[in-house]
Amino acid sequence: MFILSPFHTPCFFMFRRIAHLDMDAFFASVELIAYPELYGQAVVVGGARVPRPVRKPDGSLHFARLKDYAGRGVVTTATYEARALGVFSGMGLMQSSRLAPAAILLPANFEAYRDYSRRFKAAVREITPRMEDRGIDEIFLDLTELSEASLPLARRLQAAVRTATGLSCSIGIAPNRLLAKIASDLQKPGGITILTPDDLSARIWPLPTGKINGIGKKTAARLHSLGIESIGDLAQTPVEVLCLHFGQHWGEWLSRVAVGIDDSPIVTWREIKSISRETTFERDLHLRRDRAELSRQLDALCQRVAADMIRKEMTGRTVGVKLRFADFRLATREITLPSALPAPPTPETLLAVARQCLKKIVFAPNRQLLRLLGVRVSTLEPLGNTCEGSMEETKKTQAAQTKNEDSPQTPRQAELPF
Numbered sequence: 001m002f003i004l005s006p007f008h009t010p011c012f013f014m015f016r017r018i019a020h021l022d023m024d025a026f027f028a029s030v031e032l033i034a035y036p037e038l039y040g041q042a043v044v045v046g047g048a049r050v051p052r053p054v055r056k057p058d059g060s061l062h063f064a065r066l067k068d069y070a071g072r073g074v075v076t077t078a079t080y081e082a083r084a085l086g087v088f089s090g091m092g093l094m095q096s097s098r099l100a101p102a103a104i105l106l107p108a109n110f111e112a113y114r115d116y117s118r119r120f121k122a123a124v125r126e127i128t129p130r131m132e133d134r135g136i137d138e139i140f141l142d143l144t145e146l147s148e149a150s151l152p153l154a155r156r157l158q159a160a161v162r163t164a165t166g167l168s169c170s171i172g173i174a175p176n177r178l179l180a181k182i183a184s185d186l187q188k189p190g191g192i193t194i195l196t197p198d199d200l201s202a203r204i205w206p207l208p209t210g211k212i213n214g215i216g217k218k219t220a221a222r223l224h225s226l227g228i229e230s231i232g233d234l235a236q237t238p239v240e241v242l243c244l245h246f247g248q249h250w251g252e253w254l255s256r257v258a259v260g261i262d263d264s265p266i267v268t269w270r271e272i273k274s275i276s277r278e279t280t281f282e283r284d285l286h287l288r289r290d291r292a293e294l295s296r297q298l299d300a301l302c303q304r305v306a307a308d309m310i311r312k313e314m315t316g317r318t319v320g321v322k323l324r325f326a327d328f329r330l331a332t333r334e335i336t337l338p339s340a341l342p343a344p345p346t347p348e349t350l351l352a353v354a355r356q357c358l359k360k361i362v363f364a365p366n367r368q369l370l371r372l373l374g375v376r377v378s379t380l381e382p383l384g385n386t387c388e389g390s391m392e393e394t395k396k397t398q399a400a401q402t403k404n405e406d407s408p409q410t411p412r413q414a415e416l417p418f
Ligand code: TTP
Pocket: 022, 023, 024, 025, 026, 027, 028, 075, 076, 077, 078, 089, 090, 136, 137, 188, 189
């Protein structure tokens, strides 16, 4: 018998119809479109650097096998045939090669995955614009205002995704996001799972607590140490006990989600506050001795941020840099321009301002070794808003900033890092 505390009334369930759509074995499925001869086989996608297929003289392709791999890469995803052999996302490739030595190994091709991601989301938006983007292969939809019944609607969504991409997805429909997300995973691949409040005890409570989005490995382990394994166990645990162990806020949240309560809305437009990239060096780099390498790293970061900005169709007015010294001390500096970086943002303009930011950092004699470098653009605006004039403004600002460098408080150009 499950005991519900007073705030666990099921009235939250009544009014909404939320869908969670998640692509099936996403990266691997995109690869199979490029290599249809691999359909039905155990295929594993590794990182971007694993060997590419090689064309043989007879025109066919030679694919690498897991057993030929040596290195520290991990599985990003695997086809369901490979999963049947015990291979999963996040597993070391060497470890997975012991389970599935003959499985085909392919390198990841992130540009293609982003392209397919945009395509399936655009197809779904044709059916409903009430969509929250939750990452490369999943979305939430608020279907409450559509009159069509859930099953035909889910089938129509799947068909639209397949027509736009050739790929399959799984859909969960439930009264809220929490249950919809669990539901979409219940009948993968290609499944449609519709849950009502009445399904809670039979279909949700037997599942392990880790199936709840927000209960990660650490929380699941702490719950396990209290003898709480399933979501049903969690629902049976008095809220006071959970608050005692997890604090009031977290304890009450655990108690609510265990009985399927979640009133969080679908956020159709999420404001992006900044676009940034950072890199931790393989070894600490010295300001002077490794100046060329630091310069190369800064350049690479600016290239990546500029590419991100173009992809997200954004530009920005504030450019910042972040440095972590070998002693873990952090230094950040930023410059806000009078108007946004010129459109389209280029690595060169970004680099020019990032260098000005770096020049504002004072490198004490005991702070010459760096372990991390980052570049960030904020105060964002859509690319369409900027005009060519901004370039002139940017140049003026840079000239003004450079002048300041000669003041006695700041280090001289010759002493500057990269
Ligand atoms: P998921 O949706 O978690 O997995 P999936 O689409 O491969 O398989 P499923 O049918 O179970 O949904 O992740 C989407 C993509 O994100 C996945 O194809 C590869 C990538 N990914 C990683 O790179 N590392 C990871 O640890 C996970 C879980 C996913």
